[in-house]
Amino acid sequence: MDVNKMKEMIGFMDPEGRVDEEVFKGIPEELIHRMYRLMIFTRLCNNKALSLQRQGRVGTLASVRGQEAANVGVGLAMEPGDWFLPSFREYGAQFARGVKAIDLFTYWSGDERGIKPPENSRVLPICITVGSHLCHAVGIAMQARIRDEKIAVLSSSGDGSTSQGDFHEALNFAAVYKLPVVFAIQNNGWAISVPFGKQTATETISQKAAAYDIDGARVDGNDVFAVYLTVKRLLDAARNDHRPALIELVTYRMDDHTTADDASRYRKREEVEAWIEKDPIDRLRKFLSRKYGWDEKKEEELQAALTQEVEETVAAFEAESPPEPTDIFNYMYSEEPWHIREQRDEVKRTVGESSR
Numbered sequence: 017m018d019v020n021k022m023k024e025m026i027g028f029m030d031p032e033g034r035v036d037e038e039v040f041k042g043i044p045e046e047l048i049h050r051m052y053r054l055m056i057f058t059r060l061c062n063n064k065a066l067s068l069q070r071q072g073r074v075g076t077l078a079s080v081r082g083q084e085a086a087n088v089g090v091g092l093a094m095e096p097g098d099w100f101l102p103s104f105r106e107y108g109a110q111f112a113r114g115v116k117a118i119d120l121f122t123y124w125s126g127d128e129r130g131i132k133p134p135e136n137s138r139v140l141p142i143c144i145t146v147g148s149h150l151c152h153a154v155g156i157a158m159q160a161r162i163r164d165e166k167i168a169v170l171s172s173s174g175d176g177s178t179s180q181g182d183f184h185e186a187l188n189f190a191a192v193y194k195l196p197v198v199f200a201i202q203n204n205g206w207a208i209s210v211p212f213g214k215q216t217a218t219e220t221i222s223q224k225a226a227a228y229d230i231d232g233a234r235v236d237g238n239d240v241f242a243v244y245l246t247v248k249r250l251l252d253a254a255r256n257d258h259r260p261a262l263i264e265l266v267t268y269r270m271d272d273h274t275t276a277d278d279a280s281r282y283r284k285r286e287e288v289e290a291w292i293e294k295d296p297i298d299r300l301r302k303f304l305s306r307k308y309g310w311d312e313k314k315e316e317e318l319q320a321a322l323t324q325e326v327e328e329t330v331a332a333f334e335a336e337s338p339p340e341p342t343d344i345f346n347y348m349y350s351e352e353p354w355h356i357r358e359q360r361d362e363v364k365r366t367v368g369e370s371s372r
Contacts, residue, residue, distance in 0.1 A: 017226040023219060025266065026246050027236035031294055033302025040241055045308065051092065051240050052304060055084040055297050056318060058108035060326045061117050065124055068330070069275045074124040078105045079271035082238075085296030086202050086265040088112055089243025090172055093251055099138045099156050101149045101171040105202065105269075106142075109172060113139045117326065121333040129339055147173055147180030150199060154186045157195035161258065168255040169197040170247070175215055176207025178224070190260040191228040198250050198261045202237060204269040209282040222264040230260045237267030238296040268294070341367050 028039040040048070062081055068074045080087060083105065091112025094100060100113050107120060114137045122130025123142065133139040143149035153171035160167050177183055178201060190197050201221050205212050218224060225232025231253065235246045243265060250261040268291040272279040279288075304310035345352070345360045352360075 017229060017232075019223050019226045022222045022225055022232035023234060025234050025236055026242050027239045028241045028245070029239045029299060029303060031299055033299055033304075033306055035241065035303060035307075039245075043241065043244065047092070048300075048304070048308075051088055051244070052297075052300050053318065053322070054088045054091075054108055054111055055240070055300065057117075057322050057325070058084045058087060058111060059297060060319075060322050061107060061111075061120070061329075064326050064330060065121065066271070066275065068121075069124075073334070074121065075126050076274050076276050077124055078274045079269065080105050080107050082270035082291065082295065083202060083204060083267045084108050085240035085300070086237035086243055086267045089240045090170065090200055090247050090265075093244050093247035094170060095168070095251070095255070097138065097165075097167045098251065098255070099140070099153070099167065099169040101140045101153045101156075101169070102142055103146075103149065103173040103177070104142055104144055105174065106172050110139060113137055115139060117329045118333050121330060122336065125333070127336075127339050128344070143173075147177035147182040149173070150177065150180075150186035151182050151189075153197050153199070154189050154195060157190065157197035157260075158193060161193065161195055166255055167196065168251045169195075170200060170251065171197070172200045172202060174207060175201055175203040175205075175212055175221060176210070177201065178221055179207070179215055187224075187228045187230065187260070187262065191230045194258040195260055196254040196258050198247070198254050198263060200247065200263045200265060202265045202267055204267050206269065206273065206279070206283070208273045208277060209279075211282075220264055222262060225262040228260075228262075230262060232262045232264075234264045234266065237265030238294050238299060240296060240300055267296075270295075 029035045059081060062079055065074055065077050066079060069077045087106055087108025091109030102110055114134045119130040131141040150171050153169045157169040187199065203212065203221055207215055220234050222232040222234035231250055233246050233250060235242050237243060247263060250263060253259040254261060270288060270292060301310065341363050342360050345356055348356060
């Protein structure tokens with residue numbers, strides 16, 4: 017394993033949108049436009065949800081602004097039969113996999129009906145517990161190996177997840193049993209208020225792959241082409257050759273960790289402003305302008321169409337009837353035990369008394 021190669025940053029598109037012609041030959045123009053549309057839609061949904069949160073219309077939210085390329089590139093790199101296990105900052109990847117925006121708004125409002133993935137999407141519900149879903153990814157990959165299914169499994173999480181014991185357990189198990197699983201780590205520089213330099217002693221996350229004798233790659237996470245092509249390559253290797261991999265997507269969250277956080281207490285304004293200059297959406301817009309004649313009129317039309325779609329989504333979400341209080345008991349056990357029945361009955365009584 018060449019650790020130095022694992023530490024090298026893979027990037028194809030510079031901040032001005034310049035790309036070597038050879039790089040995007042394998043990416044159809046239609047897919048590039050889809051990437052851009054998904055990235056814009058993700059940011060508009062994110063911004064709208066932040067506004068609703070400040071008004072008390074949805075709950076705590078983890079902003080994805082600045083990480084749209086890392087999200088969308090990952091989501092589009094997977095095959096339909098692959099499994100995707102998201103953390104709580106993967107909206108763009110979820111949209112790419114068929115998750116509807118109305119479901120995310122429903123989930124953010126505290127209604128768990130919104131967490132149910134689309135039928136046959138092979139997307140698991142959002143995992144809030146940091147890093148635990150890496151082990152779930154390994155379990156699904158083990159099942160695929162036993163059944164001889166030619167699929168891959170991808171989990172996505174933040175750099176903070178690499179400090180969890182689940183990270184070691186998952187990578188070690190995947191390596192020993194040569195499972196078709198890829199671990200994507202979105203390194204946005206901060207695990208809440210803990211900077212990357214205090215998260216790990218290694219220079220990069222990607223080089224940790226060497227300790228497990230698996231493939232490792234470090235990617236410019238604000239370059240959607242680099243994300244898409246690298247993740248696709250490593251998913252293909254996992255699917256076809258049972259080679260697990262660890263991918264570090266170097267990106268940045270422009271907003272607070274969540275709406276319950278105040279990042280100005282631990283991050284310098286200059287740092288944030290420097291990363292705003294590397295905005296992944298601006299970068300792809302410049303590329304489209306250079307290569308495909310993207311102009312202000314097309315941009316305004318797209319922004320208007322997607323803004324209307326977001327507004328209609330919010331209107332539909334807020335028109336939904338509220339869930340039944342007892343719904344929380346419905347999907348816990350295949351055969352309901354006595355203590356759950358008691359709790360259900362107690363809730364029914366409480367709701368009945370409060371409505372009198």
